[in-house]
Amino acid sequence: MTVEKLIALLTLKKAPNLGDSSIKKLIREVGSAEAVLKETSNNLLKIDGIGTVKIKELKNSSNHQAAEDELRFIIDNDVNYIAYDEDEYPEKLKHCIDSPVILFSRGNINLKQKKMLSIVGTRKVTSYGVRFCEELIEMLAPLDPVIISGFAYGIDITAHRAAVKYNLQTIGCLAHGLNQIYPKVHKKYMAQVEEHGGFFTDFWSTDTFDRKNFLGRNRIIAGLSEATVVIESADKGGSLVTAEIANSYNREVFAVPGRAGDPFSKGCNTLIKTQRAHMLTNAADLIYMLNWELEDKKKPTIQKQLFVELEGDEKKIYSFLSSNGKELLDVIALRCEIPTFKIASALLQMELKGVIRPLPGKLFEVI
Known part of the structure; x- marks a missing residue:
């Protein structure tokens, strides 16, 4: 430019x-x-x-x-900038009518041929939300997605830190200029995020932090990715706004269900109940709905191996599927007496080892 x-x-x-x-x-x-x-x-x-x-x-x-x-x-300040009509501008964001005409960035962002996933949620996150977020990113790590969030308290910073932990690219979308950071306590994570991705904003250095900026920031979070995941949300909040924006962009939205009456799950439960989000209980749900496959460089790891090593639950599953043929995820969990949250992880690992494959309708079979 x-x-x-x-x-x-x-x-x-x-x-x-x-x-x-x-x-x-x-x-x-x-x-x-x-x-x-x-x-x-x-x-x-x-x-x-x-x-x-x-x-x-x-x-x-x-x-x-x-x-x-x-x-x-x-x-x-060596700020990177890109216009909406240039080839390097994020592809998914190009298709949003209200996308920024100029996008400012800092760090080492590379979005070419990348799977993009936005993860948002409440600032007052529970231990359940933290655990789900971390486990979701761990299970998705072999697919090398870019994890996008708002660098705020709670689920946002949990997602960024988990992405860094599993050596994934992560992008923090800011509601202010690149001359500051909010919340200030997260300044200690900036170097790690820039090393593993970076920051995007369309706000200027003269734009101080203001809550009214969240709407502009949220449209970038929703617009960058092919899907937005909401992990814990009250009945009102920025996460629900981001989900609505993602829906308006015709992107997939996922919400993690919670207990009825739980104040931190009301928003997610409502999104699911009103069919504005798919229910997300494990990584396999998301992989199936988005039809994600491993990158070419990862594909050799899922070729069937002659002497593959299986863990305890994996051995149970392999034995069951070998004897019974293709079967539903829920049935596998029931017959193998393995909790659902564990079965999804085990199935994904077995897929990566090349011993089973997923089929439409949440079916799995031995290769």
Whole structure:
């Protein structure tokens, strides 16, 4: 991106009441961000939805000065930036009508040919939520997904830390500029996240932390990935907003069920009850619904081995399937007397060892 294009996009972005969708529309009609700024007010008025108020704000000279100030911050702090119409812009985010016209980043982010999963949830997480989140990411690790979240308290930071633990790329989407971090206590995790991925935001260095910024941040979380997972949520909260945004983008949404009446599970239970999310009880559910397969570099590990070593539960499952042929996950758990939360993990490990394979309808059979 040229400096001229960056300055023009920043200038447009600074104009009040001119959102990302309107900026894209202007560029589409006129040809470029630079051309929009040079276009006459009379010609801009001919564009549907661009009235006199927006044009007056667009022509305000203070916007250009603010853009130049932000450019200095970007250069002085080695901030990465990318426009919505460039090849390197995240592919899934490109298809969102309100995606940022400019995305700022820091770290070592590489999204090419990657599976993308957003994980969100309550800030007041329970031990159950932490355990589920960590185990989910551990089971998904062989598929090498990018784990996306909001770097907030609770489920967010649990997801980022688990991704780092299992050497996965992780991205924190921020509700403020890259010159600060919220919450401050999470500053100690920044270096690890940048080493294993990084941070995205469309907020400027002049944008201080404000709760009203969460909506803008959440659209990036939902837009980046092919699916959003909600792990624990009250009956109101940012996680449910992110789920709604993901649904509006026609992305898959998963929610972890909880006990009836549990205040930290009300949101998830409602999403499932109203069919706005798939029920998620283990990694196998997500892998099946998203039709995820191992990357080519991982595929040799799932070829059947002659002398594969099976653990205790895996031996039970293998013996049962060898004798009974293909069978449902729930039936395997019942007949082998293995809890459901353990059976999914065991089945995934056996799939990776190349001794069983999943079939449509949550069926499994020996290879």
